[in-house]
Amino acid sequence: MVAWLKRSAGLVLLVAMVIGMMPTIALGQEASGVQEVIAEVAAEVEAPNAADTAWMLVSAALVCLMTPGLAFFYGGLVRRKNVLSILMQCFMCMGLVTVLWMVVGFSLAFGENTLGGFIGSPLTYFMLKGLSFTEVWSGLTISQQLFMIFQCMFAIITPALIIGAFAERMKFSAFTLFTTIWLLVIYCPVAHWVWGGAEGIFALGGDGALDFAGGTVIHINAGIAALVACLVLGKRLGFAEGKISPPHNLPIAVLGAALLWFGWFGFNGGSAGAASDQAVRALVVTHIATAAAALAWAVIEWIRNGKPTVLGIITGAVAGLVGITPGAGFVDPIGALLIGLGATIVAYFFVAVVKHKLGYDDSLDVFGVHGMAGIWGAIATGIFAVKGYGIEEAGGLLEGNVAQLVIQLKAVVYTLIYSGIGTFVILKLIDVTMGLRSSERSERIGLDLTDHSENAYTILE
Amino acid sequence: MKYIIAVIQPDRLNDTLDALEKAQVHLVTVTNVLGRGRQKGLSEVYRGHKEHGTLLRKVKLEIAVNEDYVKRTIEAISTAAHTGSIGDGKIFVLDLQQVIRIRTGETDTVAIG
Numbered sequence: 262m263v264a265w266l267k268r269s270a271g272l273v274l275l276v277a278m279v280i281g282m283m284p285t286i287a288l289g290q291e292a293s294g295v296q297e298v299i300a301e302v303a304a305e306v307e308a309p310n311a312a313d314t315a316w317m318l319v320s321a322a323l324v325c326l327m328t329p330g331l332a333f334f335y336g337g338l339v340r341r342k343n344v345l346s347i348l349m350q351c352f353m354c355m356g357l358v359t360v361l362w363m364v365v366g367f368s369l370a371f372g373e374n375t376l377g378g379f380i381g382s383p384l385t386y387f388m389l390k391g392l393s394f395t396e397v398w399s400g401l402t403i404s405q406q407l408f409m410i411f412q413c414m415f416a417i418i419t420p421a422l423i424i425g426a427f428a429e430r431m432k433f434s435a436f437t438l439f440t441t442i443w444l445l446v447i448y449c450p451v452a453h454w455v456w457g458g459a460e461g462i463f464a465l466g467g468d469g470a471l472d473f474a475g476g477t478v479i480h481i482n483a484g485i486a487a488l489v490a491c492l493v494l495g496k497r498l499g500f501a502e503g504k505i506s507p508p509h510n511l512p513i514a515v516l517g518a519a520l521l522w523f524g525w526f527g528f529n530g531g532s533a534g535a536a537s538d539q540a541v542r543a544l545v546v547t548h549i550a551t552a553a554a555a556l557a558w559a560v561i562e563w564i565r566n567g568k569p570t571v572l573g574i575i576t577g578a579v580a581g582l583v584g585i586t587p588g589a590g591f592v593d594p595i596g597a598l599l600i601g602l603g604a605t606i607v608a609y610f611f612v613a614v615v616k617h618k619l620g621y622d623d624s625l626d627v628f629g630v631h632g633m634a635g636i637w638g639a640i641a642t643g644i645f646a647v648k649g650y651g652i653e654e655a656g657g658l659l660e661g662n663v664a665q666l667v668i669q670l671k672a673v674v675y676t677l678i679y680s681g682i683g684t685f686v687i688l689k690l691i692d693v694t695m696g697l698r699s700s701e702r703s704e705r706i707g708l709d710l711t712d713h714s715e716n717a718y719t720i721l722e
Numbered sequence: 723m724k725y726i727i728a729v730i731q732p733d734r735l736n737d738t739l740d741a742l743e744k745a746q747v748h749l750v751t752v753t754n755v756l757g758r759g760r761q762k763g764l765s766e767v768y769r770g771h772k773e774h775g776t777l778l779r780k781v782k783l784e785i786a787v788n789e790d791y792v793k794r795t796i797e798a799i800s801t802a803a804h805t806g807s808i809g810d811g812k813i814f815v816l817d818l819q820q821v822i823r824i825r826t827g828e829t830d831t832v833a834i835g
């Protein structure tokens with residue numbers, strides 16, 4: 262199966278390169294009349310706005326920082342024998358996804374509609390062809406390259422989120438292949454539907470679904486993929502008997518959560534696409550929702566268990582961050598407060614009650630926190646969206662607009678079905694060809710030593 | 723009374739503790755240790771430079787037992803910690819002179835529990 266993929270990939274690349282060169286060849290043969298027209302058109306194209314560019318550059322860097330932040334958050338929560346495997350998988354995402362994004366990923370998400378609007382053409386921006394550093398991306402005031410690299414950071418963190426579901430038991434080789442396929446076949450289409458201008462039945466963004474910074478594209482998408490992955494891979498050895506050790510390094514998990522909170526200001530604030538009042542709104546409501554969610558989780562634990570925990574408060578914070586993501590540019594501070602509170606209630610219920618009742622091993626609560634808080638956030642956006650906050654038509658349910666809620670639900674359902682089934686198929690294919698799960702010996706000894714020949718912490722020196 | 727020290731593979735700890743529980747041996751002290759036998763074990767690689775495990779991670783169990791519990795303790799550990807590969811570890815049985823429970827002041831066989 263893998264050999265077939267390799268052979269046809271080579272053929273596709275060759276054909277793509279030939280097609281990509283054709284426009285260049287054709288233009289060179291035209292008379293200078295065309296060049297005059299081009300010069301005129303170029304003069305009318307806007308140059309990027311300096312202030313917006315500055316903010317978006319910073320935002321891209323902030324979102325990039327979120328993936329190592331996630332790595333530490335997850336890393337601190339696993340057993341010490343597996344911490345490096347988590348960090349490795351996250352860093353691998355940074356390297357692998359970036360290259361894939363550059364070659365075809367960006368094009369698949371934001372290229373010209375093909376297959377009836379299902380996905381963008383991989384040829385439109387193949388190898389970032391035609392993306393300008395000086396011309397703006399349509400509808401924005403920043404250059405095309407800046408838009409591409411900003412989006413790249415989102416593409417990186419989405420498969421990285423899924424790591425939490427199969428932590429401590431997935432073969433590194435299977436992980437690498439899974440990430441590659443998942444990015445191209447699941448992430449890129451969903452991004453295309455919500456942000457990339459998809460048409461027809463896939464026009465979720467076109468139909469008015471509000472996903473400001475990726476609640477659906479990133480969190481619901483990764484969340485349902487995580488649930489499917491943890492069910493397909495099965496429970497960790499010792500999980501059913503309650504023998505899994507507690508988080509081995511909570512301080513590092515807190516550091517990770519802090520980096521996520523910080524980086525998320527770029528994730529949401531940057532999704533305004535400009536240094537605008539909407540960016541300010543996004544940052545303000547992000548902070549408020551996160552704070553409300555963190556506080557709420559601490560209070561719930563205080564009441565329910567008698568003691569609030571560090572793990573609880575940082576999980577609450579992450580739930581809040583996820584919950585506010587789809588609505589960051591569209592809601593006001595009071596809405597944000599309620600969204601944050603709701604995110605914790607939903608996530609807490611799924612993490613502390615549902616997971617235990619149903620017994621699935623979602624090791625780091627990707628579905629419970631990212632998936633469910635993301636679904637809440639998408640629906641809550643439909644409730645709390647304010648008309649005029651980046652939307653010309655009517656706002657959310659609270660302003661009497663039921664239609665918004667309906668399209669939000671539609672986007673959620675589409676993503677759940679497509680990502681859920683798609684992830685299942687990809688995992689099964691990999692399982693049949695190379696196997697997904699680490700051997701029992703590897704799982705006992707720890708993936709750091711067996712998959713990476715490294716020890717995270719030396720003991721004597 | 724005997725004092726039993728067992729050095730075993732870290733990943734066999736949970737199974738060994740389970741086996742001891744089943745054999746009614748509840749009291750145990752566990753520590754992380756580094757050790758070297760004749761095993762080469764898993765090596766570590768740092769930027770291409772291979773380190774051979776001179777000292778490898780093990781886990782040490784220490785258990786104070788009354789005479790009638792010695793045999794079952796040794797059996798429990800031997801079975802649960804056994805993998806058949808080099809590096810399974812060793813069990814040492816020492817004579818124990820005195821035992822005092824700090825909280826109550828009980829001594830010897832009563833204190834072992």
